[in-house]
Amino acid sequence: MPTTFEDLDRGIRQKEMEAVLSRLGRKYLIFSGKGGVGKTTLTVNLAWSLARAGYRVGLLDVDLHGPDLAGALYLDAQLTADDQGRLIPIEVIPGLWVLTIQHLLTDERQAIMWRGPRKTRAIGQFLGETAWPKLDYFFIDSPPGTGDETLTTAHHIKDLKAILTLTGHRLAIADAYKAISCLKQAKTEIIGLVENQSSLICPACGQSVPFHDPENIQILAQKTNLKILARLPFDPKAALLAEKAQKPLVEAAPESSLAILTRELALSL
Numbered sequence: 001m002p003t004t005f006e007d008l009d010r011g012i013r014q015k016e017m018e019a020v021l022s023r024l025g026r027k028y029l030i031f032s033g034k035g036g037v038g039k040t041t042l043t044v045n046l047a048w049s050l051a052r053a054g055y056r057v058g059l060l061d062v063d064l065h066g067p068d069l070a071g072a073l074y075l076d077a078q079l080t081a082d083d084q085g086r087l088i089p090i091e092v093i094p095g096l097w098v099l100t101i102q103h104l105l106t107d108e109r110q111a112i113m114w115r116g117p118r119k120t121r122a123i124g125q126f127l128g129e130t131a132w133p134k135l136d137y138f139f140i141d142s143p144p145g146t147g148d149e150t151l152t153t154a155h156h157i158k159d160l161k162a163i164l165t166l167t168g169h170r171l172a173i174a175d176a177y178k179a180i181s182c183l184k185q186a187k188t189e190i191i192g193l194v195e196n197q198s199s200l201i202c203p204a205c206g207q208s209v210p211f212h213d214p215e216n217i218q219i220l221a222q223k224t225n226l227k228i229l230a231r232l233p234f235d236p237k238a239a240l241l242a243e244k245a246q247k248p249l250v251e252a253a254p255e256s257s258l259a260i261l262t263r264e265l266a267l268s269l
């Protein structure tokens with residue numbers, strides 16, 4: 001049964017949501033203070049790594065205004081619902097299911113004009129009225145900052161663990177403090193920081209060149225009492241291979257240090 005934006009505009013059934021959430025395994029929110037720091041890339045590559053390792057993994061996009069999961073997975077599909085009106089996540093590879101509002105858009109360039117309550121209801125449906133299979137891991141890709149989408153997700157999922165993604169740039173660090181403070185107020189556990197683009201892997205010689213002062217993130221970690229979970233390099237060669245293969249980089253460039261570090265992080269979660 002095809003589904004529409006109007007179908008998303010319904011109330012949230014809390015009990016139904018709790019029953020669904022209890023089957024989704026370990027739940028991780030990938031969030032950031034600043035935009036463009038690599039949340040979607042990290043989310044997709046963590047989920048893909050765990051699915052390839054034999055786990056059952058769900059991927060949800062709560063970035064309602066700038067959904068990117070379908071694009072990051074090179075996945076062109078149409079969202080449908082079952083006979084009970086539940087959305088059906090799309091199985092991308094064996095063991096990996098994705099749900100993104102991108103699969104409801106008839107025109108990729110169409111903007112989604114939603115305000116608070118409607119967004120809240122849509123996220124409620126993504127979590128509670130979706131035919132998620134039983135999972136080991138559930139990853140949520142969020143928009144930058146701590147708006148409705150992130151806070152609604154944090155509100156609904158009591159056992160949510162959050163991973164802050166950032167670069168070592170001064171402004172990304174400044175915004176990270178605010179995002180951390182906001183999730184702490186929402187009583188969501190933050191398990192640590194992932195510094196993306198901490199160094200540049202030179203495509204010509206393979207040498208690693210530092211991007212930002214490594215002390216920036218160490219100071220943040222100390223002041224907020226958070227662990228640095230990983231420091232991932234900026235790897236243009238791996239990114240290009242991924243683009244060419246139309247696959248996430250852990251699949252397209254599995255031997256790159258970026259892929260190796262991402263897989264290690266995934267398996268530590």
Ligand SMILES: Nc1ncnc2c1ncn2[C@@H]1O[C@H](COP(=O)(O)OP(=O)(O)OP(=O)(O)O)[C@@H](O)[C@H]1O
Pocket residue numbers: 032034035036037038039040041042063066068142143144196197232233234235236239258
């Ligand atoms: N470590 C990396 N090496 C190479 N390219 C990267 C790396 N991390 C991210 N990128 C590239 O940087 C761009 C931005 O990444 P991404 O879309 O994941 O950021 P985002 O935080 O999700 O952005 P937004 O806040 O807009 O949702 C993408 O083109 C992605 O391919």
Ligand SMILES: [Mg+2]
Pocket residue numbers: 039040041063068141142143
């Ligand atoms: Mg994104």
